[in-house]
Amino acid sequence: MDNILEFFEHTKNFIFFWKTAGMLKIFRIFWFFFVFEMVRYVLFDLFVICIYKVKSVFLRKKYQTARQMLLKQNPLVSVIAPGKNEGKHISALVNSLAEQTYKNLEIIIIDDGSDDDTPQICRALLRERKITKYLRNDIRGGKASAANFGFQQAKGSFIVHVDADCSFDRDAIENILIPFFLDSRIGVVSGNVKVRNPTESVCSALQAIEYLKTVTVGRLVSSTLKTLRIVSGAFGAFRADVINRVGGWDIGPGLDGDISVKVRKVNFAVYMEPKAVCYTSAPEDFKSLIKQRLRWSRSFVRFRLRKHKDVFFPTANFRFSTFFSFMENFVYNFLLDFKWIVYFIDIMIHFPTTAKYIFPLNYFLYTMSNVVQFIVIIWISERKKDELKLAPYLLLMPLYVGIYMRAVRTYAYIQELLFKTSYKDPWNPRKVSKKAEELGI
Amino acid sequence: MEILFITDDNSLKIPSDDRYKLVTTPPDQIEVEKIEGYDMVVVDARNPEAQQIVKSIRQSQSDAIALKPVFLFSTEEIKDMKLQCLSDGKTDSGEPLRIVSHANEISRLVSTLKEFKPENFEISAMLRILRFLYTRSIQLKPMILPTYRYGYIYPFAASQFSDDEDFRIYEILVRLEQEGLLMGNFYDRIHLCNRCRSAFMNFREICPSCKSANLSVENVIHHFSCGYTSEESKFTHGEQLICPKCNKILKHIGMDYEKPSTIFICHSCNETFQEPLVECFCFYCTNRTPVDETVSWDIKTYEITPAGVNCAIHGIMFSFAEFLSSQLDLVEYNDFKKMVDLEIERNKRYKRESSVAVFQVSNLQQIFFEIGEKKNELALEMAKIIKDALRKTDLISVLNESTFLLLFLETPAKNAQIALSRIKNNIEKLLIPNLSTSGKKFIPQITTNVLPVEEFSLNKIFP
Structure with missing residues (x-):
């Protein structure tokens, strides 16, 4: 009873404090949220999504014509799935591909030196003619090598790169191909990757919301602004001639982002198709998630800031959209990541006694911003009811994004900047990382 | 002399x-x-x-x-x-x-051999083989003969058959073994064409796409520094290996590049693959067949058993098939097969079900040998059992001396099974008491199977 009374007393004080503080003080304290976070991720995203929706209405006829062209030309599409020890996922992947509305598919599984039952499973699928080719390298060469090997043996005029643990909506392949017939400058199309296992754990539920925010909405916004800089390796479609032109995949980690930038550099557009839905399994515990995200964040430094730093400078191949895209990425994902430390120190120095009122309101503001973003997600989602089930987890999102992810990211950036840790990541075979480090790539 | x-x-x-x-x-x-x-x-x-x-x-x-x-x-x-x-x-x-x-x-x-007039050629050949082995006290040994279509030949046995019937040697030897007159010991396993039973086959790797044998195999090269992975020929420029993606010279295996696998290239359709199909091409009939569909056959050495010696001396070989034909309207196998094909078509059209039943007594000769003089009487009883189980519309044919085929028209497999079980039970009831009085402890080895008429094939008569 005493606790409840105490809580009400605190709440009363909290409301009184902010009522008397005035708007100017609130802005002074939360400028970071109002200037950067709300403008960029709430207002701007909402604005661009409105544009996308309006544009979609006007493009409906053109979209239908593009679809007709695709079905009329019926080009051969090579689906390449490189991976190591993915045996347990392959059957689900192949079954999902067999259900596709687009039928002229060539399915190529590239086994990068698996030591599980992948060979037996793939050979059985090959005998049953459920896959077109099974390629195996007895010695592991890394994902880029496997993808390139698959691409070299592929015959399709479009290449769909998928992860072996993915499955697809029945019309996913058809939908991911249509944009190529909308605009001949489109070289790559990203699918809409969602989390398949949101109910398995709090960790996967939070990632499900994160994917909806960053992939479904985030990439759609970038695509509409023509600044998309990454096509997910889990589900991305490429024009075969464009892959040839950029020389295929370079060694990773982060090879999906890398190839997308290479495509932009040769003046092709990178597009996102929200109707091409793919589901992937997200890590179910925070330990595995840290491993994955450290890798992703290190690759940001290695590829965006080192390998492709030329996009920041006015070279011969300078493209404003690529520059803008990289700048946005650099500011929001890198600079502001360190800025929150400055912000935290600022609060502790200038408002040390009122911190107990600041952090709850901060949390409230971020939760509200997540709610607005979630409403946008529901608006554009094709599975509104399913996505709505994630709503309770919105309360945890400020903790997940604001503290957990930010801490992991910051740690990975420092590791990579100071120690080039990505070259030691066992995700790539040592021989490959060693060579990449020698060459500084 | x-x-x-x-x-x-x-x-x-x-x-x-x-x-x-x-x-x-x-x-x-x-x-x-x-x-x-x-x-x-x-x-x-x-x-x-x-x-x-x-x-x-x-x-x-x-x-x-x-x-x-x-x-x-x-x-x-x-x-x-x-x-x-x-x-x-x-x-x-x-x-x-x-x-x-x-x-x-x-x-x-x-x-010491008794005068005996065999009822048909098959019996005659069987008896001749037994008598040859008995009078020479030798084993029947296979011999490699490259010019012979099965690769292995049993010269004496083969001499009993004309060239176009020579596969019957193998079938007859199997029968003699089943009858307990010969004892076979494994010698080798051969693979024969499933069409003409020739062993003269070319096992070759072919393209899974166009089935051409015009293939070559190449190493796959993985270039470490750019991840490019493809056939070696794409890297080869004279003596040098140059990466087609980044134009770097590959100098040192293990340092710059590796060869993680090999790949086949079909020169007929340009398909690439790592696991070619393997097919058998028959030099005799030009049949092309996957390796797992060839006929696997065990070649054995044979020695005559004591029962075989008795049979050789007394010539007590009895053609039940011959006997049956005097009691029932037996249909030639070719006519039986035609009726089966006709029935398949009729069933498709009128949505009916018919069945083929197979009935085999694998040690029939041994049974007749043991029963001795009562064999005619017993055969008559057996013929009667079969006759009673058949309707006028059903057909019976003889595949060989111990295997009989029954076509039950407009009868589902379930019902045919009932009729077949009745035949089997009644024959067992007839034979077992007769065999026990002979003092020998062995039972008739009867195998049966029922197939829907559509599934009938000589290769599948027994599961």
Whole structure:
């Protein structure tokens, strides 16, 4: 009873404090949220999504014509799935591909030196003619090598790169191909990757919301602004001639982002198709998630800031959209990541006694911003009811994004900047990382 | 003892003495029917027609001629293995005494054989094989013969059949083993064409796409620094390996690049793949078939069993099929197959179900042998059991001496199974008491199966 009374007393004080503080003080304290976070991720995203929706209405006829062209030309599409020890996922992947509305598919599984039952499973699928080719390298060469090997043996005029643990909506392949017939400058199309296992754990539920925010909405916004800089390796479609032109995949980690930038550099557009839905399994515990995200964040430094730093400078191949895209990425994902430390120190120095009122309101503001973003997600989602089930987890999102992810990211950036840790990541075979480090790539 | 020496070498003078009389005749004047009058035949193996002469002796209708001791004369090693296997031995001098004792032993055993008139050719061939093994006290051994379509030949057994029927040798040997008259020991396993049963096949790797054998295999190269991975030929520029993606020279395997696998390239359709199909191409009938669809056949050496010896001496081989045909309207297998095909079409059209039942008593000869003189009576009872289970519209055919096929028209497999079980049970009830009185402890080995008519195929009569 005493606790409840105490809580009400605190709440009363909290409301009184902010009522008397005035708007100017609130802005002074939360400028970071109002200037950067709300403008960029709430207002701007909402604005661009409105544009996308309006544009979609006007493009409906053109979209239908593009679809007709695709079905009329019926080009051969090579689906390449490189991976190591993915045996347990392959059957689900192949079954999902067999259900596709687009039928002229060539399915190529590239086994990068698996030591599980992948060979037996793939050979059985090959005998049953459920896959077109099974390629195996007895010695592991890394994902880029496997993808390139698959691409070299592929015959399709479009290449769909998928992860072996993915499955697809029945019309996913058809939908991911249509944009190529909308605009001949489109070289790559990203699918809409969602989390398949949101109910398995709090960790996967939070990632499900994160994917909806960053992939479904985030990439759609970038695509509409023509600044998309990454096509997910889990589900991305490429024009075969464009892959040839950029020389295929370079060694990773982060090879999906890398190839997308290479495509932009040769003046092709990178597009996102929200109707091409793919589901992937997200890590179910925070330990595995840290491993994955450290890798992703290190690759940001290695590829965006080192390998492709030329996009920041006015070279011969300078493209404003690529520059803008990289700048946005650099500011929001890198600079502001360190800025929150400055912000935290600022609060502790200038408002040390009122911190107990600041952090709850901060949390409230971020939760509200997540709610607005979630409403946008529901608006554009094709599975509104399913996505709505994630709503309770919105309360945890400020903790997940604001503290957990930010801490992991910051740690990975420092590791990579100071120690080039990505070259030691066992995700790539040592021989490959060693060579990449020698060459500084 | 009178010896017939078949040779056209006039310079060869082999003196007769009081123990044997030697009659020399040139090969072109030989009359097989007249051989019966001699105790032994010696054939000059140097003569190019030697094999044909011995073969014609072994093929004679008369046991007295076919089982006659035949020896080869040659001062050199005889390379014709088939000829050696058809004969009883070799002598390298003009002195026939060394082989006389052997010939006498053969003749003695031949003289113990009872007169027996086989009911058909199959029975005759079976009995001839048993008698040959018994009178020679030898095993029937397979011999490699590259020019022979099955690769292995049993020369004496093969001599009993015409060239176009030679696969029946294998079937007959299997039957003799099933009957307990021969005992087989594994010798080798061969793979035969599933169309013509030839072993002369080319096993070759082919393209999974266009089935062409025009393939080559290449190493796959993985370039470490750019991740480019493809066939070696794309990297090859004269003596150098240059990466087509980044134009770097690959200098050091393990440092710059590796060869993680190989890849096949089809020069007919340009398809690339890592696991070609393997097919068998038959040189005889040009049939192309996947390796797992070839016929796998065990080649064995055979020795005669005590039951086989009895059978060889007394000739108690009984053709139940022959007997059955006198009691029932047996249909030839070819006609039976035509009726089956017709029934499949009728069933498709009128949505009916018909079934084929298979009934095999694998040790039938042994049963008749054990039962002895009552065999006719027993066969009549068995025929009656089968007759009672069949309706007038049903058909019965004989696949071989121990396997019978029944076509039950407009009868689902379930009902046909009931009829077949009735036949099986009644035959067992008939045979088991009769066999127990003979004092031997063995039971009839009866195998049955019922198939919907659409699934009938000789390869699948038993699961």
